[in-house]
Amino acid sequence: MSSEHSSQSPKPRVAVVFGGRSSEHAISVVTAGAVLRAIDRTRYDVLPIGITPDGRWALTADAPERMAIADRKLPSVEQLAESSEGAVLLPVDPASREVVYTEPGSVPKVLGEVDVVFPVLHGPYGEDGTIQGLLELSGVPYVGSGVLASAVGMDKEYMKRVFISYGLPVGPYEVIRPREWECDPAAARKKIVDFAGDHGWPVFVKPSRAGSSMGITKVDGLEGLDEAIEEARRHDPKILVESLLRGREIECGVLEFEDGPRASVPAEIPAVSAHDFYDFEAKYIDSAAGIVPAPLTEEETARVQDLAVRAFDAASCEGLVRADFFLLENGEFVINEINTMPGFTPISMYPRMWQESGVSYPELVDRLIQAALRRPTGLR
Template sequence: MTQRTRVGIIFGGTSSEHDVSCMTAGGVARAIDTDRFELIGIGITPAGRWVQVDADELRELHKQGDELPRLDESRPTAVLLPGADGAGARVATIDGDRLVDVRPFDVAFTLLHGPFGEDGTIQGMFEMLGVTYVGSGVAASANGMDKDLMKRTLSASGLPGCRFVTITARQWSQEREASLERIAALGYPIFVKPARGGSSMGITKVDTLEELEQAVLFAQKFDPKLVIEEGVLGAREVEFAVLGGRGGAPRVSLPGEIVMRSDGAFYDFEAKYVSDDDAILKVPTEMDPGLRERAADVAARTFEAMGAEGLARVDLFLTADGQVLVNEINTMPGFTHISMFPSLWAASGIDYTALITDLIEQALERPVGLR
């Protein structure tokens, strides 16, 4: 028997999405093709310590009743090390002044969302260690996380998006008049967003000038840099799951759609994670074939323009007058088996197990360097 590829599953983390990440890790561990892959569990506790988790424990991570899985702080701290012969990496547990349970792995599969997972930081650490990893590299991850850099990249690449302005903390405090003029030129309503956010945290829909200052102060709690956009009204919110092309053009799934139950509502934190009935996810969604082709092409070009690798979800607005606008790219989209990304691929003929295999194969095929 040829040796199985050893996959380091990295999950948990210090963010508010710790529990979701643990649940995702359990789902991936149960679905992964164990004939081909061996699992090495590497958790990050809510306090930020790295710990080892056995493959069997990994498979046990799931929702029990209303309880989401979490890593507790009782495990001893682990560290990552370079691989033995300059290939892959190793995880080891610290026992006093010794390292024990040293486990090599060939490829890292990170199941973390947001800062320190999706933003290029952990990708940079993998590069320094010399370990292959699933998904986008350093620059694409960092640019995808930052709505300001993302929008500038897309607009420079000729991809359609809504009008926006970027306001730094310095501009808001020292150049208030000029900032207000730039914002006013967008017209109302507007969306005020932290540039490097996620999960709709810190985002406010602002209908009048009177509400602006409060929305700015709120968003600045998450990031001193803000992106303020014109509100796209009456549009459909459509998402495509994209996979790297493995030598060809990026592969694009069937479209999915988020339908808000009440008019004027948007896909905020509450609708994403708290309430069961604010939003309906349609997988796949109905769309005129011509429009679908045009939108799928925008999704593929967005993936390429951003330099994304492996996987990404591209979120679009389809306006009533037929425009396709890019809202954002997510380089580490939700990845539980019921999340939009895996569900769209399942509807498009690649099931969860095959999807995980595809992503690991892509990581192993990727040439070295140029991140």
Template sequence: MSSENLPQSPEQQTRAPRSDGQPSRKPRVAVVFGGRSSEHGISVVTAGAVLRAIDRTKYDVVPIGITTQGRWVLTADEPERMAITERRTPDVGELAESTDGGVVLSVEPANRELLYSEPGAVPKALGEVDVVFPVLHGPYGEDGTLQGLLELSGVPYVGSGVLASAVGQDKEYMKRVFLSFGLPVGPYEVIRPREWELDPAAARKKIIGFAGEHGWPLFIKPARAGSSIGITKVDSADGLDAAVEEARRHDPKILVEALVRGREIECGVLEFEDGPRASVPAEIPSVQSHDFYDFEAKYIDSAPGIVPAPLTGEQSAEVRRLAVDAFDAASCEGLVRADFFLTEDGRFVINEINTMPGFTPISMYPRMWQETGVTYPELVDLLIRAALRRSTGLR
């Protein structure tokens, strides 16, 4: 990338005069996406939708992609290229403006400078970043690692802090936190890396014993992954080994969950100035062509959810209350999508929360808020404004 094509720093941009005659500038938002996790492509799709929705009259925008190898790069600001096409998700490498240069964010809190560097060249300052909108999903982005870097850098950012992000990513500890706050969760078991690696027979026996107590089928899933990637529905002991190995391709720690019979209900939580509020809930109907609501059903075949969910007024109020309770229990900030089962006997059981839920045009989180009265552009603006209000420091 030649220096003349680099984004202008705020000092280089045209500034509108303020009422006191002094120059001012729009807040500068870095949309960070991609990353090293198996959800890389969905993150790019989410970023495209966010870039499309940000009000450019209010904010200056810098799109920053993280490649699957972990390199930060400036990318084209072309949301139309960041969509699923022919059943294939996009990749940051296809959007990078340069295959040589990289972007670095200063970790000095007094200096929020964004730097662009190429091999053998003096790094070029691109100006300060006022807020980061991280739309990464999964490890190395949604799990507190990126949030920790931004805390070190002193840069405000959209979404939950380090602790809540880590809890929201690790399904085991998420459930432990919920249980400690009295929230209902379904039966589960954990197989830690050493258990499977050192004594797979004992681990297998542990899973089969769990099935004996709670019945088949079981769901074998990575403990720290999302978008239903790596999950297998297992109907008998015969499929266990293959299911465990599939989950371990994404995370060495796996979660074993019993089937909770009931309807799948989701609810969005958004933080306003006066505190978190819940959206109208949605329902994920059973998908005839899929065993469960897996990655293909969510993003490729686009199985439509029902918004609002056909619930009684009492049920809707209850699930909205539980969603906010889950948000508070995990010390979340900004936004959360809370996923529940409405069991056959009328109880709500929380399955999980997502601290950076899918934000694609077909994702349930923005659809629920649209039905609640908050449009997609308004939703993005509310999240950026909340991040700008929030001071950095321990969160």
């Protein structure tokens, strides 16, 4: 790996940052492996940087083949780190983009400048505006949405509030804040029971700020409610309760082009007989396949594509978004959520939808990097 990037190579250097401190650590590693495999090495230099579950930034092997789910075992940054103690330091001065590597007892080593960061991080401390804020302070361009859009896209409560303010249709929901459950669990429990009384059982109890279907429980009544709340709170102290929406699960990708955001063909997530809903196991372990393109009418396809782009704009997103919908039995679409850094694994829906729309995986990665390089740093 050259430390003379600026003088020896005119190619932009892309730092692929992955792993992280969230419960989605392993999925981020899988995503990074796919991105590293797809980046055109004739056009870009690549610097893989993994963040361990305890927050250390580690220099890692550029080894996509070691970053996949194998025999139902999930990969981690620790398995890829070149040292158990070394740490990568980003620049803190916007006038410099030099990345430094340090190890105890050794002289810090300059790894060279980084032109753009591709943060394939999922969940808190990566997809929620935190790393975006760090990169803004460092003055380094990065792929994806900025601080505000990332934070809105991570917090399902405020995401829904933004959608409602822009006239986008959302389903019924209730929020239980940390203090409510900690100070008066009986009142919080009654709040959920009253919500179910208005909208019916079952309800879904989920972390407000998590992804990859982590911590979600389908609850059919009072029995199991407390356990579901505690399971959600393992991922986030604020929880969201949603009613069951009877209909089809439809997803649509949005990608930023030179002339603005465009929507992909939509996909459908069919009911998975071995799972109660489209949970983590169904998505990543059993690799439940979605249908691309979704069997929709032309009018339905146009409607969901329009809603996806409107959601992208409502939350001030940049780069990419996967928008998730329910097509209800009455023919209306309801937006469930957006994901500002959707899964990029080989089986993930976002790249599959764009592949069907005529944008290959390598081209998709290239477009995202180029959009980041075009975008000015600073307030957006």
